[in-house]
Amino acid sequence: MNKKIYSVSQINSYIWGMFSQDFYLRDVSIKGEVRDAKYWKDGTIYFNLKDDKSLLPCVCFKNKAQALKFKLEDGMSVTGHGSVSVYKEGGKYQFYVSEMEKDGQGDLYARYLKLKAELEEMGLFAEEYKQKIPFMAKKVGIVTAPTGAAVRDIIQISRRRNPYVQLILYPAIVQGKQACESIIRGIRAMDAAGVDVIIVGRGGGSIEDLWAFNEEAVARAIFDCSTPIISAVGHETDTTIADFAADLRAPTPSAAAELAVRQLDDITGHIADCKNRLDQSIKSRLTHRRLKAQKLSESLKRLSPQYMLNDKRQKAAAIESTLDALMDKRILALKSRLQKDELSLKHLSPLGLADKRRQRSQDLGYKLDKAFDRHMQMTRQRMLLLIERYKARSPLERLGGGYVYASGEDGKAVLSAASLKTGDKLKLRFKDGTVSAGVEEISCD
């Protein structure tokens, strides 16, 4: 015999594998009575389910436990849904619960319906008794647990909408045996404290958790309260007797805060809007009147004698200028016609003939002038030739080479020495000039 030896974890893993393969154990519903329920800090619930013969260890992990609508208590009869598997480290099998229902839940629901019908019959829910939620509450009372999501949501949303609203909290017990009395005390204290509106409620939970809000005494306290009450119990799907008795039902605590606390911006915006419209309306009214007055004053001016006189004057001036223009045009037309006539006349008159003759004589005169000029030119030419010829014949041409022309004082030529006396003056003409000389000695041949 050479049997194989296994380790503990090997065996436990093997058994775990067998459980895992089992089709039935993977999804099973088991009914039993709760024993030794323990809530761990992380939210996991450990408990046992038993019947009259046997016990089954159970575990409900945090994520599943959160969805449970009730708290497990010993002796409670429940039906769990989940899988049966092995806890390898502990070597035990257990029921892993993913969903659970409480048996006998139907009883509470029946009680709820019965009470609702009774109170409705008594008129506790009647529309005529509902009080109006104030337009802008300045003091808001809150009756709920001082810890948890509900109070946090209400405070947060109220602050966001209007931080100037005074919130007053009555820390109530909202679950368990003392809840009913605590809620009633809270409502009464808040009514006495003189707030504008009261929010009564709590966060979500099972029908047992919310049960205080289904008690007749709480419904009556809500009904008797002289301050308007907004109920805010659980989630949107949870409807309690308190919701029907309240003046207004909010689906959640957050919604209650929104209903109780008006958005400050809306109010200030509304005030600003009213002011704008007021200003605008009075302004437009004034503008309208002013325009009307202006129109009237213009109409009046048009009717004044001064205006009418001016108007007539203006019209007269216009007529005058039109007349002037017409006259000018007429005169111009006449003038141009006259000029035309004059031209035609000129062609026909004797004056025209004289003009022709004058023209001819002018032409002749011109030709004569030309002929004369030519003649004069030729004459001048001849003259110049003659002058040249005369120049060649000049006595001066005979001077030079020691020969001079001597003349006496009378300017006559001296023809002999004998005609002269001592002391006589002589004028000697050289080719290039004249010299005066005196006679000193005479010797005749």
Place this chain on the structure above:
Amino acid sequence: MSEEKKTEEKRSLEENFDILEKNLKDLEDDSLPLEEAFALYESSMKLLKDCNDEIDRVEKKVLLLKDNGETDEFSE
């Protein structure tokens, strides 16, 4: 709040808004004589001021109400 307190001077914000709306409607009607329009405008402006005053703009702490009616500051 008792009914006696709601005298002429102490109207609620919503009542004031209602009056303002009505005044505006009257003002927007052209047949209203100018003097009356002015009077209405002035009284409306006063109402607007009241509306603004009504919003008590002081940030409030959450109070805790005790059974004997006393209040404490609530620490979240």
